[in-house]
Amino acid sequence: MILGLGEYLSLATILFGIGAIGFLVRRNVLIQLMSIELMLNAVNVVLVAVNRFHPDNHAGQLFAFFVIAVAAAEVATGLAIVIALFRLKKSVDTDQAASLKH
Numbered sequence: 001m002i003l004g005l006g007e008y009l010s011l012a013t014i015l016f017g018i019g020a021i022g023f024l025v026r027r028n029v030l031i032q033l034m035s036i037e038l039m040l041n042a043v044n045v046v047l048v049a050v051n052r053f054h055p056d057n058h059a060g061q062l063f064a065f066f067v068i069a070v071a072a073a074e075v076a077t078g079l080a081i082v083i084a085l086f087r088l089k090k091s092v093d094t095d096q097a098a099s100l101k102h
Contacts (some may be wrong), residue, residue: 016042029085029092033078039047040071 019038026032044064051060082092089096 004052005049008045010051012042012045014051015039015045029078029094029095030084032094033075033082036074036078037071040067040074043067051091 011023016039019035019042022035022038023032033057045068046069047060051058051064054055054060085097086092
């Protein structure tokens, strides 16, 4: 069975949709970070799939590596913020994070 570009794009759309819904619906910061990672991985699926069907140009793989690097930096920064929030409020709820502005 040979998969076409449409199947990869469908998979990426489903993954991105699950990530977007998870980010918008859940109030837990850790779940929101995982949802963002899911959306970034959906973008990586698209980039690598397009690169598979255009093998003469490696721009898709190059951009996928940059997305992975940005995702790693985002996780490190996000987890540092979550740890600081937990130390102050004893919760990782985004409603508690909004009270840090005051």
